[in-house]
Amino acid sequence: xxxxxxxxxxxxxxxxxxxxxxxxxxxxxxxxxxxxxxxxxxxxxxxxxxxxxxxxxxxxxxxxxxxxxxxxxxxxxxxxxxxxxxxxxxxxxxxxxxxxxxxxxxxxxxxxxxxxxxxxxxxxxxxxxxxxxxxxxxxxxxxxxxxxxxxxxxxxxxxxxxxxxxxxxxxxxxxxxxxxxxxxxxxxxxxxxxxxxxxxxxxxxxxxxxxxxxxxxxxxxxxxxxxxxxxxxxxxxxxxxxx
Numbered sequence: 001x002x003x004x005x006x007x008x009x010x011x012x013x014x015x016x017x018x019x020x021x022x023x024x025x026x027x028x029x030x031x032x033x034x035x036x037x038x039x040x041x042x043x044x045x046x047x048x049x050x051x052x053x054x055x056x057x058x059x060x061x062x063x064x065x066x067x068x069x070x071x072x073x074x075x076x077x078x079x080x081x082x083x084x085x086x087x088x089x090x091x092x093x094x095x096x097x098x099x100x101x102x103x104x105x106x107x108x109x110x111x112x113x114x115x116x117x118x119x120x121x122x123x124x125x126x127x128x129x130x131x132x133x134x135x136x137x138x139x140x141x142x143x144x145x146x147x148x149x150x151x152x153x154x155x156x157x158x159x160x161x162x163x164x165x166x167x168x169x170x171x172x173x174x175x176x177x178x179x180x181x182x183x184x185x186x187x188x189x190x191x192x193x194x195x196x197x198x199x200x201x202x203x204x205x206x207x208x209x210x211x212x213x214x215x216x217x218x219x220x221x222x223x224x225x226x227x228x229x230x231x232x233x234x235x236x237x238x239x240x241x242x243x
Contacts, residue, residue, distance in 0.1 A: 001037045010041035014053060032069050035061070039068075039075035040191070043082075051083045058092065070096060074103045074190045077111070086114035106148045106186040113148075113155035118164055121152050125171045128180055143182040144175060145189075 004012045017038050035057070042054040054076050061068050068076075073092055080089035090111040096104055105124060112121040128144060149172060156168045175181050182189075 001034060005037050005041060008044070010045045010050075013037055013041040036069055036072045036075070039072040039079075043075040043079045043191075046079065046082050048083070051079055051085075054079055055088070062095075067095065070098075070101065070104070071190070074107060077107045078187060078190060081107070081110055081114065086111040090115065102143050102145075102182070103186065103190055106145050106189075109144070109148050110151050110186070113151040116155055116158060118152070118155050118159050118168075121155065122164070122167055122171060125152070125168075125175065129171065129174045129178060143180055145182045145184060145186045147185045149175070149181065 001013050001016050004010075004016060017034055020034065038057060039054055042050040058068060058073075058076055073096060077089040077093050080086070080092065089107065093099075093104060093108050093111065099105065099108065105128070109121050109124055112118070112124075125144065153168065153172070156164050
């Protein structure tokens with residue numbers, strides 16, 4: 001499926017998933033990586049049919065009690081925003097338990113801005129500024145995309161309320177001074193390829209516990225055959241009585 005996605009055969013990705021669903025066991029009916037690829041394909045297609053297909057898959061996952069991966073939800077939210085359905089995007093984002101990711105925060109801000117719910121968007125920006133984070137901690141998760149700020153600014157201008165304009169101007173300036181504004185677009189972040197995940201060391205076939213000296217490594221350290229010679233220096237019972 002990943003090769004189909006790389007070659008932009010998005011409909012084939014969905015068709016392959018439907019084929020696999022009929023052959024897999026119940027426990028593996030909604031595999032994580034396949035769901036992400038399907039939602040990514042729907043986002044790339046950006047058609048009414050693809051949006052309907054994506055929402056149907058999300059509905060099935062919800063009805064069976066299998067939550068979708070965060071990245072899949074991000075693709076679905078972006079697709080809903082592209083299809084002019086910010087309410088649906090916001091609804092699916094509310095299913096996430098953790099909202100302090102850059103993707104979740106930016107998509108929520110865009111959905112709130114498109115719904116003209118500026119009063120709810122400004123506290124999200126304020127949280128980014130006021131949150132206490134250690135100096136050594138990574139700050140990417142706190143960033144707000146410049147294109148996201150532009151969407152919120154447009155919503156503030158539509159509201160035509162002086163107090164909201166003043167609050168947003170203050171927050172926008174504080175975000176810039178605190179280096180919280182990302183130059184990349186949220187779509188670029190979400191569509192960034194996922195790096196290959198390696199299993200923990202304990203799950204690898206070549207894993208050796210730290211400090212363990214097995215016979216193979218000790219033999220290499222002291223010379224090949226050292227322990228073989230040492231084991232036969234003293235004759236055993238079979239050697240003594242072998243005439």
